[in-house]
Amino acid sequence: MTKIFALKGKIQNYAWGGKQYIPNLLGITPENKPYAEYWLGAHVNAPSVVKSETGSVNLDTFLNNNLEESLGTKVANQFGRLPFLFKVLDVNDMLSIQVHPTKAEAEKGFKRENELGIPLTAPHRNYKDDNHKPEIMVALSEFWLLHGFLTEDKLRKVLNSVPEFTEFLPVFDTEGYLGLYRTVMEQTEEETNRILKPLVDRILPLYKKGELSKSDPAYWAAKAIYTSDDEAIDKGIYSIYFFNIVKVEKGEAVFQDAGIPHAYLEGQNMELMANSDNVLRGGLTPKHVDVPELLKHVTFEATVPNILKGEAQSDGLERIYKSPAPDFELSQIKLSNNDVYTSTSSSAQILMVLEGGVELSEEKENVISLSKGKSALILASCKYVITAKSSAIIFKATAPEV
Structure with a gap:
């Protein structure tokens, strides 16, 4: 039996994607639309296509026809499917603030939403499948991302030095990361606008004049506002200030486990993850944000980013x-x-x-x-x-x- 096959992935045209990188990589003529991700895997939402002697067939179907021989006995028994999803990403605009559930929580959430009769394609659906989604990325260019909460001293410095945030200091002192994040995420739209509007008015002119560096949260906050069509100010701005801003050089990697809040900001990467599309969002997105569900899954502790060299x-x-x-x-x-x-x-x-x-x-x-x-x-x-x-x-x- 032949054991090597040509494989063709699926392009995802999400709004945050770039226009050139993925078409250039794949050797196709770009149309006037964003090319955000190129998926290689057997996820039912966008399975790759295997080219075999008998014609072309979707990878999930191809593997299921002979699971044990295709995956090997141990992996077939342990996972019952191809356990990973492989992607190329081109991040032009920021992705949503997000966190991924553990395997146990994904199973519970998927079952619960199925029992409620929420269609898999419903925009307010939180769980698209029953799997966790740990992920690792290797930068293909200079790459920027948000990754986990700042350490206490760094976060306290932010709350002290950004005038609009000083009112949150007592909350952080008494209720820690959870209390702080819950406070800002549960704000009304009016409250968020009241606090963040003066901040936006200060940083947007600096961004437009090119006076902010990418290591400064003000750069990404201003970019998010500048590229948004929404009149309401996105609560994701808080996360930009509260999380680590990480710069990863080409060839370096970052791993993100369940519970670590994160967002990709800019650049290209190879990303490998568990075979899942479960994302709980916390802002910087027009998609569904379920604050109570998000707060159930975030790890509320400091994260010191670990950049992997391989x-x-x-x-x-x-x-x-x-x-x-x-x-x-x-x-x-x-x-x-x-x-x-x-x-x-x-x-x-x-x-x-x-x-x-x-x-x-x-x-x-x-x-x-x-x-x-x-x-x-x-x-x-x-x-x-x-x-x-x-x-x-x-x-x-x-x-x-x-």
Whole structure:
């Protein structure tokens, strides 16, 4: 049985996406619309397409036809499906402030909303599936994001130094992170506008004149206001000031587990996550924001961002970005002309070529040529070889060996 296949993903045209990066990567002519994400996986909302001898078939259907042989016995028994979703992201405008539920909470929330008869496509639906959504990203450019609450001393400094926020100091002193965040998230629209309007009036002229740096929360707060069509001021502005602003360089990674509030701000990345689309939002979005549900899932403690460099492997070609998630493992393979990478898959893998061109072969048979923007599926227990035809960068998604 053939174990390597060409794979084609699905584009997602969310409003925050850029216009050029993903079309350039995929070699397609851009239309006048945003290209936010390119999905490689078997999620029912946008399954990739496998190209086989018998024609094209959706990846979820393809794997379900022979789950154990495709995924390997351990992964098939543990997850019952491809456990990860692989994406390329181009973040032009800020994503929503968000948090992801634990596996147990996702199962409960999904069951509850099903029993209430809320359609999966309903805009007020919180849980699209029964899975958790830990995720890891590797920057493909300079990348900016919000990630977890500031440490107490840094947050107290923000509350002291931003005149509009000093009234929240007693709340933080007596009720901590939860009390502070609940206070601002439960404000009425009028209250939010009263507090934030003077802040916006101060920072927007500075933003327009290019006088704010990206390490300053005022830059991102002003950008959010400047690019919004909404007359009401978004409560997400508070999160920009209360969370860590993190700059990640190309090739560096950040892992985000359940409960860590976060938002992507700008740049391109490869993202690998559990096979889920569960997002609880806290602002900077026209989509549904359910404050009580959000507050149930946020980890209300300080986060010190951990930027991962990845672990170089003994072959000198692969760098693995390890995380605590049992669902996935992400690695980067860098090849020079004529370099040869060999591996044996313990479970299903997806490859995505970011630069250059390679040949993928299964024990020197069944050769697939992969150029920039192309991807492939490798099934479990496959001994394969990647040969570089030029300098190449490949990202590989798999389930970690158990």
